[in-house]
Amino acid sequence: MDKAGSLHTSVPAPPPRLYLPRNFSCSACLYGSLAEQCKGGCSPDGDAAPPPVTRKPPALGDLEPVLFGPPPPLLEPLFPPQPGASPGFAERVRRHKVRLEWVRAEPAGLRGAVRVLNLAYEKAVSVRYTLNAWASCAEVPAAYQPAGPADGLTDRFAFLLPLGAAAAEAALEFAVRYRVAGAEYWDNNEGKNYRLHQQGQGSGSAEGSVIGHPASHPVCLILLKQSPAPARCWICA
Known part of the structure; x- marks a missing residue:
């Protein structure tokens, strides 16, 4: 083999x-x-x-500074902050069609709620405000709240005024506007507007009058001490 x-x-x-x-x-x-x-x-x-990703810690100069200290002061209302808790509120809503229900000052701005008489399905609620005695103004819409009052006659709208840091150095004034069924209604705190100021300041005694406009106008308010000569209403200008 x-x-x-x-x-x-x-x-x-x-x-x-x-x-x-x-x-x-x-x-x-x-x-x-x-x-x-x-x-x-x-x-x-x-x-x-995949292998674990390792990140290099940021340098000290790349870190954002953290500011320690007291929070910015909140606005303090010069009116009862919860008108809706006062007696006869529901009757005032039925009579005037729109009324401020409550407000709360927050770091983000001023939050609040409005009650309106349900006159029609289509309706619009807004808040007009100023930080410089109506030399300029802004207006923000209020949002309808589905979980409304149980009376079946009124609706609730909520709003937030994004004031920012400028509100800490100025006074805030606002009024509520309600448009429904071709009509317009205002809540301006019986002609005085809803006013707020920084906490710790005096309430002041600034009295104003409407110049160049009927006294029944819902919003217009020009302070005489800031206008040495008669001036036209900012709405009519």
């Missing part, structure tokens, strides 16, 4: 090579089920778990 042939027949053939993805280096994946994810983080498609 040929030794070479005998040796060739006695050596078993090598097993077939197993071709796996290059990223499969986990022994649990090699000998276990490829359909399950191993504890080492390897995925069945052969992608190894």
